[in-house]
Amino acid sequence: MNGVIFSETLRRGWRSALYWAIGIAVYAVYVLMIFGSDDATRAQMADLMATKLPGFMGAMFGIPDDVNFLMSNEGFLSFGYFTYISLLLSVWAVLAGLNITANDEESGVMNMLLAQPVPRWRVVAERLAAQLVLLAGILAGGVAGIMVATQLNPTVDIALGTAIAGNIGLWQVVGVVLAATTVLAALFKRRGTAAAVAGGFVAASFLLNTLGAAAGSSVGDALRNVSVFYHFDSADVLQNGLALGSVSVLVVAFLALSFGAVKLFERRDIGG
Amino acid sequence: MTTVPIIQTQALTKRYGKGAPPALDNLTLAVNQGEIFGYLGPNGAGKSTTIRILMDLIRSTSGSATVFGLDAQAAALDIRQRVGFMPGDMSLWSGYTGRELVSYFSKLRGGDYSARVRDLSNRLDLDLSKRVREYSTGNKRKLGLVLALMHEPELLILDEPTSGLDPLVQQTFNELMREQRAAGRTVFLSSHVLSEVQAICDRVAILRGGQLKAVETVEKLTHTDFRWVTVTFNAPVSPSLVAGVSGVDDATVNGNALRVRLSGDFDPLLRAASASYIVNIHVAEPTLEEIFLAYYDNSADRKPQPALNHNHAH
Ligand SMILES: Nc1ncnc2c1ncn2[C@@H]1O[C@H](COP(=O)(O)OP(=O)(O)O)[C@@H](O)[C@H]1O
Ligand SMILES: [Mg+2]
Numbered sequence: 001m002n003g004v005i006f007s008e009t010l011r012r013g014w015r016s017a018l019y020w021a022i023g024i025a026v027y028a029v030y031v032l033m034i035f036g037s038d039d040a041t042r043a044q045m046a047d048l049m050a051t052k053l054p055g056f057m058g059a060m061f062g063i064p065d066d067v068n069f070l071m072s073n074e075g076f077l078s079f080g081y082f083t084y085i086s087l088l089l090s091v092w093a094v095l096a097g098l099n100i101t102a103n104d105e106e107s108g109v110m111n112m113l114l115a116q117p118v119p120r121w122r123v124v125a126e127r128l129a130a131q132l133v134l135l136a137g138i139l140a141g142g143v144a145g146i147m148v149a150t151q152l153n154p155t156v157d158i159a160l161g162t163a164i165a166g167n168i169g170l171w172q173v174v175g176v177v178l179a180a181t182t183v184l185a186a187l188f189k190r191r192g193t194a195a196a197v198a199g200g201f202v203a204a205s206f207l208l209n210t211l212g213a214a215a216g217s218s219v220g221d222a223l224r225n226v227s228v229f230y231h232f233d234s235a236d237v238l239q240n241g242l243a244l245g246s247v248s249v250l251v252v253a254f255l256a257l258s259f260g261a262v263k264l265f266e267r268r269d270i271g272g
Numbered sequence: 273m274t275t276v277p278i279i280q281t282q283a284l285t286k287r288y289g290k291g292a293p294p295a296l297d298n299l300t301l302a303v304n305q306g307e308i309f310g311y312l313g314p315n316g317a318g319k320s321t322t323i324r325i326l327m328d329l330i331r332s333t334s335g336s337a338t339v340f341g342l343d344a345q346a347a348a349l350d351i352r353q354r355v356g357f358m359p360g361d362m363s364l365w366s367g368y369t370g371r372e373l374v375s376y377f378s379k380l381r382g383g384d385y386s387a388r389v390r391d392l393s394n395r396l397d398l399d400l401s402k403r404v405r406e407y408s409t410g411n412k413r414k415l416g417l418v419l420a421l422m423h424e425p426e427l428l429i430l431d432e433p434t435s436g437l438d439p440l441v442q443q444t445f446n447e448l449m450r451e452q453r454a455a456g457r458t459v460f461l462s463s464h465v466l467s468e469v470q471a472i473c474d475r476v477a478i479l480r481g482g483q484l485k486a487v488e489t490v491e492k493l494t495h496t497d498f499r500w501v502t503v504t505f506n507a508p509v510s511p512s513l514v515a516g517v518s519g520v521d522d523a524t525v526n527g528n529a530l531r532v533r534l535s536g537d538f539d540p541l542l543r544a545a546s547a548s549y550i551v552n553i554h555v556a557e558p559t560l561e562e563i564f565l566a567y568y569d570n571s572a573d574r575k576p577q578p579a580l581n582h583n584h585a586h
Contacts, residue, residue: 001379001380001381004379004380005380008376008379012367107363108361108362108363109363111324111361111363112363112364112419114329115327115355115357115359115420116352116380116381117349117352118349118352118380119348119349269288269324269329269330269331270324270329270330
């Protein structure tokens, strides 16, 4: 029956997603609470981060070198929240991606699931869709955290629309990591291999983006294009809203990877 | 009765990887409606490989496989709707209760089988409120049987369903399979021990090294049936003790123990042996290979061979 795997995945996953949502909300509140309440403190913090750290390290941690931007609400949110959460949720995405096929294949449960009248593509597609919904729920926790912080810390001023736009961008990036892990699991069959390569992909993406930025050369820029994180410039999204170009790249990447995962999984032998 | 075999394979071959030796080698086999068909072979013979091709979990290298006359790969969805399957390893999500699994798989099948599930779990004495991680291996197999049988499929494909079942459950299992047959449905089950399935099978196929060695009715195979009997005495004996005893062949002595190949009844052997004081009697079922050799080549080497499968009874 259509949609059964989707709803079952939600049913089994909502509790864990709720914990992630709470954790991220708490982190958002915490980060925005330490944001300086007056310009002097902000400038001090921004200066410290922008100038006292070597450029390379600053870039590593996604800290823009524009002190004025760092002093702004959006700037602080960008490096203090989105950079870290995008890495953290990439870990979530790898774990969730392994849940699409790899875990069940490794344990042998896939044999039982595929003994039911369910096409293989549906297993991949419905589980992916359910994970995207769970991810949206997790990010809703982040939005809620940001909004709570604006109430608790009067100096923090972030519009709901801005918080949502930023999290939609994050949703896309993390979704691409999810789909990439799924395609790797479909490709390698073995869970350990898929997990290792997916982890490598996340780390390489992160480094390519930040080091590419630090290098500042045309080669660096070209390299950054390959990184998923490059296509989510949270600073830009928070200031100017979602950019159609980046949104399209990420949507296309997600669809292409998901389609690839389905095709690979349909064609090969099931392990176990 | 349809004339199309329920399961049909033609020159079915499977290699795991290019250049690998065939795990299944040119298998041509037909299973008819309404029979309980035993698919026998030692470990590694290719039984699971065949079954996994029929279920479209893996794809053949060459040859064809049909179920209900439908291509196993192209019509996989239709076939699964009409088949009950139990895999060899019987893994299930450890956090689910039996009932949750039944409910999930029922939804996937688009039906409500609760009455049948209640009946099956009662007969198998299975507590569906427990979580999979709390189930013993035997209970996991029972749950697998419930999941395979609940939708009353036209065909059951069971990979080693009897391994790890205790004798009482084995009785229930046999009953369930006979009911299946009585309803005109078909059972295809694998095993590496003939004695576990000979009570219910109509026909058996013997597979070895990926090759089909024999397809026979169970009567014919069990006709050539024999056992290895080891009688232990309280003192050394001579093989001459059982010389000329009806049904006894190949007597060998090892200290106090006399080992013979016995076909037919026990009585002549026991009468002859009771001339000395008997400490113990140990009966071993012949391996499939031995049965097969006995069936096809009566002059074959009957010396005790290292057993492929042990199945001891005291
Ligand atoms: N996934 C696999 N990859 C490589 N070889 C396999 C795989 N599965 C089974 N084999 C090999 O194929 C042969 C047949 O195995 P199998 O069908 O599981 O036998 P059986 O079920 O009769 O014990 C064995 O030699 C086994 O090692
Ligand atoms: Mg097997």
